[in-house]
Amino acid sequence: MKSLFRKLRKLALRYGGVVVFFDEADSLGNRGSISSGGQQRSDGAKIPGIFGDSCHGGAYLSPATASVLVRESFVVGGAAGGGGGGGGMGTLQALLTELSGLKKPRGFFNRIVRRTLGMRPKNPPKYRILVVMATNMPEALDEALLRPGRIDRMYRVGYPSKAGRVRTYEGYLAKVSHSLSAEEIDKLATITPYATGATIKDTINEALITAIRNGRTSITWPDVIKAKHLKELGPSEDVEYIERERHAVAVHEACHAVMAHRVRQHMAIDLATIEKGSDYLGMVASIPPDDQFTRWRSEYESDILVSLASLAGERMFFDGDNSSGVSGDLESATTIASLMEGHWGMGSTISSHASNRRFEVGAPGGGKGKDDSAKEIRHALGDRIEDKLSGLLAKAEKFLTENRAEVLSLAHALETYKTLSGEDVAAVIDGTQGSVVDGRPYKNVDFLAKIEEYHQASLVAHRNHEKPEIQLPLID
Numbered sequence: 001m002k003s004l005f006r007k008l009r010k011l012a013l014r015y016g017g018v019v020v021f022f023d024e025a026d027s028l029g030n031r032g033s034i035s036s037g038g039q040q041r042s043d044g045a046k047i048p049g050i051f052g053d054s055c056h057g058g059a060y061l062s063p064a065t066a067s068v069l070v071r072e073s074f075v076v077g078g079a080a081g082g083g084g085g086g087g088g089m090g091t092l093q094a095l096l097t098e099l100s101g102l103k104k105p106r107g108f109f110n111r112i113v114r115r116t117l118g119m120r121p122k123n124p125p126k127y128r129i130l131v132v133m134a135t136n137m138p139e140a141l142d143e144a145l146l147r148p149g150r151i152d153r154m155y156r157v158g159y160p161s162k163a164g165r166v167r168t169y170e171g172y173l174a175k176v177s178h179s180l181s182a183e184e185i186d187k188l189a190t191i192t193p194y195a196t197g198a199t200i201k202d203t204i205n206e207a208l209i210t211a212i213r214n215g216r217t218s219i220t221w222p223d224v225i226k227a228k229h230l231k232e233l234g235p236s237e238d239v240e241y242i243e244r245e246r247h248a249v250a251v252h253e254a255c256h257a258v259m260a261h262r263v264r265q266h267m268a269i270d271l272a273t274i275e276k277g278s279d280y281l282g283m284v285a286s287i288p289p290d291d292q293f294t295r296w297r298s299e300y301e302s303d304i305l306v307s308l309a310s311l312a313g314e315r316m317f318f319d320g321d322n323s324s325g326v327s328g329d330l331e332s333a334t335t336i337a338s339l340m341e342g343h344w345g346m347g348s349t350i351s352s353h354a355s356n357r358r359f360e361v362g363a364p365g366g367g368k369g370k371d372d373s374a375k376e377i378r379h380a381l382g383d384r385i386e387d388k389l390s391g392l393l394a395k396a397e398k399f400l401t402e403n404r405a406e407v408l409s410l411a412h413a414l415e416t417y418k419t420l421s422g423e424d425v426a427a428v429i430d431g432t433q434g435s436v437v438d439g440r441p442y443k444n445v446d447f448l449a450k451i452e453e454y455h456q457a458s459l460v461a462h463r464n465h466e467k468p469e470i471q472l473p474l475i476d
Contacts, residue, residue, distance in 0.1 A: 001094035009127045017128035025133035026140040028092050092142060099131065099150040159196060162291060165189035168197055172204045178219035188224060191270060191287050203227050225421070229271060232285070236275040243468050246415055247458040248318070249274045249282045252325060254410035255313030256284040256306055257425050258403050259396065264302040266292065269422035274414045281325065282414075297346040300336055304392050305399075307333035312396040313407060317455065318462060333389060341384045348384055408451045409442035415472055441475045 004020075012018045022028070114121050133151065135141060145151055160168060166189045173180060180188070192199070206227035207219045214223075241249065257272045267286040274282040307329040314322040340346035342353030400407060406429050413420060413428045417437060420428070427434030431443035441447050450473040457468040 001091050001098065005098045005129075008129050012127045012129050013125060017130070019130045019132060022131070022133045025135040025145075026137040028095060028142070028145075096142075096144050096150070099145070159194050162189050162193075165192060165195055165200065168195075168200045169204070172201050173219070176204065176208055176219060177217055180219065180221060180224065184221050184224075188228075190289060191268075192228065193288050193291060199231070203231055206231060229419075233273075233283070234278055236273075236277055239276045241274075241276075243472075244458050244461040244466075246274065247411065247455070247468075248314075248323065248462065249325075250411035250414040251317050251407065251455075252310050252314060252323070253282040253284055253414060254407045255309040255400060256329075257410055258406050258429060259309035259399065260284060260286060260306045261426060261429050262399070262403065263305055264299075266299045266302075269425050271419060271421055272410070272414060272425050273419040275418050297340065297344075300340055300344075300346065301392065304333045304336055304389070305396050307336075308389070308393050308396045309400065312393055313400050316397060316400055316404075317407070318459060321462075333392075334385065337385045337388045337392075338381070341388060342381050347388065353381055405448055408455055409439075409448070412451050412454075412472070413437055413439075413442070416475075438475075447473070447475070 008018050008020055131151070133145075138154075146154070166186055169185050169188055173185070189195075192203070195203070203224065204219070204227075207223040210223045210226050211217065211219050253272055253274055257269060260267065260269055264286075266288065268289050270285040270287045272282075272284045276282070310329045311322055311326045314326065341348070345352075410420075410425065410428050413424070417424075420437060421435055424434035424437040424439075426432070427437055427439035428442055429439070431439050433440065454468070454470055454473055457470045460466075461468040
């Protein structure tokens with residue numbers, strides 16, 4: 001670090017000023033984490049449930065809700081990971097010294113020879129050095145770095161707006177041959193709400209690779225969509241389910257999708273799939289149609305309904321039985337319900353659970369309740385969370401009962417095509433023509449009877465752990 005700034009000072013004198021840029025500034029470390037050996041989860045365990053079980057429990061949630069779940073998974077389970085030491089105490093301390101702006105005297109001739117000759121040493125020059133740093137983990141930076149006189153200004157660079165994404169897509173697409181229309185580019189910007197410049201560039205490069213593999217030099221709309229899904233979900237594993245398990249996964253995801261399509265207005269379905277990935281058996285991915293910065297109780301409740309749809313649906317379609325694949329869905333639903341009841345003023349009480357814990361309200365010596373009846377009225381937080389989840393689960397059960405035909409229709413489409421776009425999901429549910437799938441046959445009474453018959457055969461196979469007696473019905 002000292003040799004770097006020595007060189008910078010020489011360049012500053014030669015050119016009148018110099019700019020130095022440190023990328024990934026968090027790697028410089030944090031003295032607090034160095035002294036403690038770095039922070040980690042108290043149990044050292046992998047984050048369970050939401051993002052690693054049978055159903056990708058976070059995919060169908062909005063990015064804002066998903067970010068809450070990630071944050072709470074780390075905070076509740078233990079301390080979040082710190083800087084980890086990074087470059088070490090010596091590097092950080094040297095940088096802090098250089099940023100302090102201490103004047104550096106000139107070299108040996110100026111300090112020693114001029115004094116020997118009775119001459120006054122020249123004053124240290126004014127080194128014009130602009131230090132710029134970038135990080136994705138501002139919380140990992142040492143506090144001393146951010147003090148006035150060192151890093152004077154801090155800018156938070158957010159995600160590009162839709163207009164910015166459109167211009168970025170246009171810029172990268174201009175460098176390759178493509179057949180995308182202005183409407184398709186606008187749609188692409190809409191369905192990638194949190195894409196950065198690097199993400200957009202990577203998507204276009206992957207789309208070009210897909211086109212070349214198919215013997216073309218021009219990018220088409222399907223190439224871009226395939227590249228988007230590959231980057232977001234990773235490559236699917238070439239695994240074939242046994243028939244009864246394939247049907248169970250399809251029903252599970254269909255329950256999520258039908259609930260999301262019917263009750264959630266702030267999110268749109270991007271895709272639904274039963275193709276197995278590295279850490280999920282299937283998923284329903286959703287995207288916000290608009291750039292939104294505030295969230296409402298009704299939106300969080302609809303998110304919980306989508307989460308609980310898998311449990312309600314499995315119990316309804318499999319005679320009260322359910323799989324362990326709902327664990328991630330239950331964790332996400334419980335986390336959001338906990339925050340609604342205890343933090344966001346969206347529950348049956350007004351007080352903040354965080355403030356109550358901070359001031360030890362209800363703890364020994366922290367204050368005495370008015371009377372026993374008041375305590376009974378104001379349930380414990382856990383009871384209130386359970387009441388909210390139970391009420392929403394009952395609502396989900398009622399909804400799925402009323403939409404049984406739509407769930408089985410979408411499950412059939414998933415078993416047939418494995419992956420459906422959001423347009424095709426809507427087409428199957430509403431009985432219209434989609435981009436690939438024609439949903440009109442799913443409103444035919446005779447075909448619905450065949451789908452129901454196939455489900456009953458799969459239910460018997462599930463009970464007896466055997467192959468269904470009839471095959472998946474085909475659309476004429």
